[in-house]
Amino acid sequence: MKRVLLGSVALLVIPAASFANCPGITVADMGGIAAGAYPEQFDLSEFQTAAGCTMELSENPAIADLNGQIRANPDLPPLAERLPEDPLVVVPYDSVGKYGGTLDALSNATEAGTSDFMSLRHVNLVRYSDDLETIVPNVAKSWEWNDDFTQLTFHLRKGHKWSDGQPFTSADVKFWYDNLALDPNINEKPKDYVTVAGQPMTVETPDDETVVFKLPAPKPGLLAHFATHFAQGFQPKHFLGKFHPAINPDADKEAQALGFANGYEVIKAYYGNSDWMDTPTPMLNSPDKVAAMPADAAPTLESHIVVRETTEGRHFVANPYFFQVDTEGHQLPYINEMDELYANDQEVRLLKLVNGEADYKSQSLQLSDAPFLLENQEKGGYSVQLKPKIAMHTVSFNVTSTDEEKRAVFGDLRFRQAMSVAINREALNETAYFGEGTIQQYTGFSPLPDYIDAKWKTFASEYDPDGAKALLDEVGVVDKDGDGSRDLPSGAPFVLNMQFATQGIAGQVVELIAQDWANVGIKTTVKEITPDEYRSAQSSNQLDVGLWEKGQPVGIIMGNNELWVPPFENYFAHRTGMLWAEWVDSNGASGLEPPEYVKQLMTDINMLQSTPSGTDEFKAIANRLVENMTSNLLFIGTALTPDPIYHRNALKNFPEFKTASYEYYRTYPYRASQWYFDE
Numbered sequence: 001m002k003r004v005l006l007g008s009v010a011l012l013v014i015p016a017a018s019f020a021n022c023p024g025i026t027v028a029d030m031g032g033i034a035a036g037a038y039p040e041q042f043d044l045s046e047f048q049t050a051a052g053c054t055m056e057l058s059e060n061p062a063i064a065d066l067n068g069q070i071r072a073n074p075d076l077p078p079l080a081e082r083l084p085e086d087p088l089v090v091v092p093y094d095s096v097g098k099y100g101g102t103l104d105a106l107s108n109a110t111e112a113g114t115s116d117f118m119s120l121r122h123v124n125l126v127r128y129s130d131d132l133e134t135i136v137p138n139v140a141k142s143w144e145w146n147d148d149f150t151q152l153t154f155h156l157r158k159g160h161k162w163s164d165g166q167p168f169t170s171a172d173v174k175f176w177y178d179n180l181a182l183d184p185n186i187n188e189k190p191k192d193y194v195t196v197a198g199q200p201m202t203v204e205t206p207d208d209e210t211v212v213f214k215l216p217a218p219k220p221g222l223l224a225h226f227a228t229h230f231a232q233g234f235q236p237k238h239f240l241g242k243f244h245p246a247i248n249p250d251a252d253k254e255a256q257a258l259g260f261a262n263g264y265e266v267i268k269a270y271y272g273n274s275d276w277m278d279t280p281t282p283m284l285n286s287p288d289k290v291a292a293m294p295a296d297a298a299p300t301l302e303s304h305i306v307v308r309e310t311t312e313g314r315h316f317v318a319n320p321y322f323f324q325v326d327t328e329g330h331q332l333p334y335i336n337e338m339d340e341l342y343a344n345d346q347e348v349r350l351l352k353l354v355n356g357e358a359d360y361k362s363q364s365l366q367l368s369d370a371p372f373l374l375e376n377q378e379k380g381g382y383s384v385q386l387k388p389k390i391a392m393h394t395v396s397f398n399v400t401s402t403d404e405e406k407r408a409v410f411g412d413l414r415f416r417q418a419m420s421v422a423i424n425r426e427a428l429n430e431t432a433y434f435g436e437g438t439i440q441q442y443t444g445f446s447p448l449p450d451y452i453d454a455k456w457k458t459f460a461s462e463y464d465p466d467g468a469k470a471l472l473d474e475v476g477v478v479d480k481d482g483d484g485s486r487d488l489p490s491g492a493p494f495v496l497n498m499q500f501a502t503q504g505i506a507g508q509v510v511e512l513i514a515q516d517w518a519n520v521g522i523k524t525t526v527k528e529i530t531p532d533e534y535r536s537a538q539s540s541n542q543l544d545v546g547l548w549e550k551g552q553p554v555g556i557i558m559g560n561n562e563l564w565v566p567p568f569e570n571y572f573a574h575r576t577g578m579l580w581a582e583w584v585d586s587n588g589a590s591g592l593e594p595p596e597y598v599k600q601l602m603t604d605i606n607m608l609q610s611t612p613s614g615t616d617e618f619k620a621i622a623n624r625l626v627e628n629m630t631s632n633l634l635f636i637g638t639a640l641t642p643d644p645i646y647h648r649n650a651l652k653n654f655p656e657f658k659t660a661s662y663e664y665y666r667t668y669p670y671r672a673s674q675w676y677f678d679e
Contacts, residue, residue: 022053024096024328038136039129040671042089047327055329057083060099062336066317069307072295073164073320079331082165082321084157086141090324090332090674093653097326097334097676103651105340106349106358110311112531113503114278115230116363117340119666120675121302121316121333122277125154125173125226125233130669132658135227139234139301139323141209149218156209161321162299166238170205175237177203179244180271185264187274189585191570193225193560197606218610221558228556228665231275236299243267259289270298276572283309303333303673313341324673334676344530346502353646356380359677360667361646362660366506367433370644385645386436387660390446390553393505395419395513395636396546400579400592405488406544409477416633418471421464422520423513429639432508437639444563444629446551446640451619456630461637468520479521486521496524497544501531504548504574509638535571541578548574550635552663554622557605558613564605564625566594568634576634597628604628650679 025031027040033051036042048055059079060066067076076082105117125140137143140154160168180186181194190200196219204212213222226233241247243255243263251263260266269286272279281297282290283306290296297306301323304316316338324332341358343349350369353361354376365373373384397410397419409415420441429437441461448457472478476489488494496517500510507528514524529537537543550573552563562569566580575581580598582591604625611618629635643660653674 022047022051022055022327022329024326025051025091026095026327027091027093028095030091039131039134040091041136042091043086043137043141044089044325045086047089055089055325057325057329057331059331060318060334060336062099063318063320063331066336067320069317070163070295070305070320071307076320077165082161083325083331084160084323086157088137088157088324090326090671092326092674093655093671095652096328096330097653097674098678099330099334099336099676101335101677101679102337102339103335103359103675103677104357105338106343106352106361107313107340108344108364108503108531109342110280110284111276111278112344113364114340115662116361116666117338118230118278119668120338120360120672121304122230122665122668123232123301123303124229124668126223128224128227128664128669130655130658130671132664132669135223143223145220145223149220150215152213152215152222154211154213156211157323158209160301160323162236162238162301163305163319163321164236164239164295164299165321166236166299167208168234168236168301169208170211171208172234172237173211174203174205175241175244175247176233176235177201179237179241179246180235180267181275183244183246186267186271191231191275192562192565193222193229193231196222197610218612219559220613221555221560221609223559224555225559228663228668229560230277230665232277232301234301235271239294239299240267240271242294258292266293269293274571281306281309284311304335304338311342313339315339322673326674332673334674353382354380356382356648358646359648359651360654362643362666363662364503365644365646366502366509367436367641367643368506368508370434373644373646381650382646382648385657385660386642387645387657388642389549389640390659390661390663391549391551392440392442392446392640393509393638394442394546394548394550394574395423395638396574396576396634398541398543398546398576398578399634400541400577401544402541405490405492406494409475409488409494410544412475413632414471415475415477416636417460418468418475418520419517419522420460420633420636421462421471422468422522423516423636423638424463425461425639426463428509428512428516432506432512433639433641437641439639440637441630442550442635442637443626444551445554445557445622445626447553448626449554449622452623452626456626459630460633465516465520472520472522477522484521485523494523496522498524498526498547499529499534499537499543499545500526500547501529501534503531504534510547513638538575539571539578546574546576546635549662550574554613556663558609561605561609564601564629566598566602574635597632601625601628650677652676652678 023031036046107114126135127138129136141157142155196215196217199216202214243251243266245251255263255266269282283296306316308315399411401407425439440457441459443456477486480487480491514526566577567575569575579592580594608621647654
């Protein structure tokens with residue numbers, strides 16, 4: 001096979017080719033061509049062999065103009081020099097698309113309600129196919145495990161390039177791991193998913209296309225982590241490494257020339273101090289310095305790159321070096337630009353959706369929004385899918401509250417049992433979920449595997465207000481002043497402050513739960529706040545009650561232990577026990593020591609992740625995890641429900657989703673790079 005350049009068009013020539021160009025097959029019509037090694041995609045060499053063709057590569061006619069919007073990007077070389085030697089061939093769902101258009105998206109605010117839009121352009125080493133069962137190559141061309149799951153080797157695509165045209169190699173994976181993920185100047189402590197039972201891995205790079213993760217213990221779920229998580233297993237060493245003292249001895253000097261204190265400050269201006277992809281770029285967090293900085297945003301491997309950012313939204317253009325093509329050889333993505341608008345008010349977002357002012361939305365839409373959306377879909381030119389969720393609305397109590405009397409009450413299992421059985425889930429389901437929910441207790445695993453004792457699904461979920469009152473009496477939470485509301489055991493007033501954000505739970509659900517608790521004598525206040533305000537209060541240990549979605553499937557839990565270790569999830573999700581987390585992080589030097597069942601959860605999740613799936617030992621550990629989590633009611637479940645997924649009808653190659661789930665990273669299995677507009 002060789003490349004021949006004809007003007008700006010590259011031909012990949014195979015001697016025995018039967019066709020002048022490759023057939024534009026689709027998932028709907030494979031044209032008699034057998035599926036490849038993985039569903040709905042091929043490597044180019046694999047596709048040409050299967051189809052008996054030679055692929056002509058062609059580019060978006062607007063790509064030079066789009067590239068011109070990426071500050072500091074050089075003029076573009078021919079397409080053949082911008083693609084890997086063996087690009088990923090994406091089989092479109094219904095039809096080969098056409099170039100053009102701007103995808104309009106709605107988010108809540110910077111770093112709030114952005115993941116559904118962020119997932120449109122997301123890439124990682126691997127991903128789940130849309131069956132949500134098969135892990136397939138993405139940035140990585142292939143991978144293999146050793147026999148005991150202590151060594152994971154990825155093979156990258158030769159000639160793959162960053163969005164600025166610089167080579168992407170194994171060094172970029174090692175830089176991400178060694179110099180960002182494990183560097184306490186970037187992340188105060190390593191995230192759980194970059195360690196194995198709390199111990200770091202090592203990353204070896206025998207050549208530019210080979211990355212070897214060596215694990216201190218088995219962790220087969222590491223692959224699923226890369227398939228589902230927003231954290232990408234690579235960062236541009238050529239760009240960020242200039243400001244890292246371990247890479248460049250002059251890093252601080254270069255940073256100071258730009259007006260920063262040191263190199264780490266420049267890295268944080270581009271990358272943030274975490275792995276969340278939507279931390280503000282220098283355009284927003286360093287507007288006084290950005291003009292002197294090497295670029296507005298760090299180079300990316302994603303389908304689109306941000307070129308403008310304000311407090312009101314962001315704008316993206318297609319990555320001219322994106323590594324995917326369709327079956328006729330058109331470089332993806334089809335969609336030229338993406339525009340993200342921030343609208344934190346739920347009513348405003350709904351009105352914009354009904355008016356057709358966005359092209360896709362799922363995050364922050366609740367089942368309670370479905371009737372309004374469904375009623376207007378024909379008039380608004382959009383469609384709504386109602387799909388099952390993996391996470392459910394859950395409630396928690398601040399078991400490490402700084403108010404020591406509340407802490408004692410919240411820490412009493414009888415109190416948590418009382419508050420669980422005080423919730424009328426049947427009425428909640430009929431009123432807030434339109435009878436579409438399946439009542440279930442929170443168990444940690446969602447869905448609950450069939451080898452887990454099914455009794456935990458209904459534990460303490462029956463409606464029993466009299467039982468709740470009796471338990472509250474036992475705890476000493478009784479009405480001491482005769483005003484009709486229960487007080488703390490000391491006689492001090494007892495008020496539960498219920499703050500919530502619609503991104504995490506529907507307001508109607510919170511109001512109904514608050515009324516149920518009022519019916520057993522617990523006084524509450526309900527207040528809607530922004531997601532950022534909620535997360536800040538949660539992280540600073542100021543919430544009385546946690547109110548957010550929660551739940552992950554076993555495949556993700558095998559690579560990510562966050563649901564089982566204080567504070568039981570990440571900054572963006574549902575957490576409790578913040579002072580327990582401090583104790584864990586400080587090795588007991590500060591914070592509050594958690595109870596024995598929490599320590600057992602921590603031990604068991606590490607054991608589970610290193611135990612072969614499906615074995616008797618694995619099942620026994622999983623059952624113990626569920627029993628400890630559920631019987632202690634750290635998180636109180638409501639019901640598993642569907643949620644709406646919205647898209648405008650002009651957006652094509654948009655498939656039926658299997659779930660409305662963050663857990664598989666929203667649109668990532670559904671290949672948004674092949675979506676296009678027909679209008």
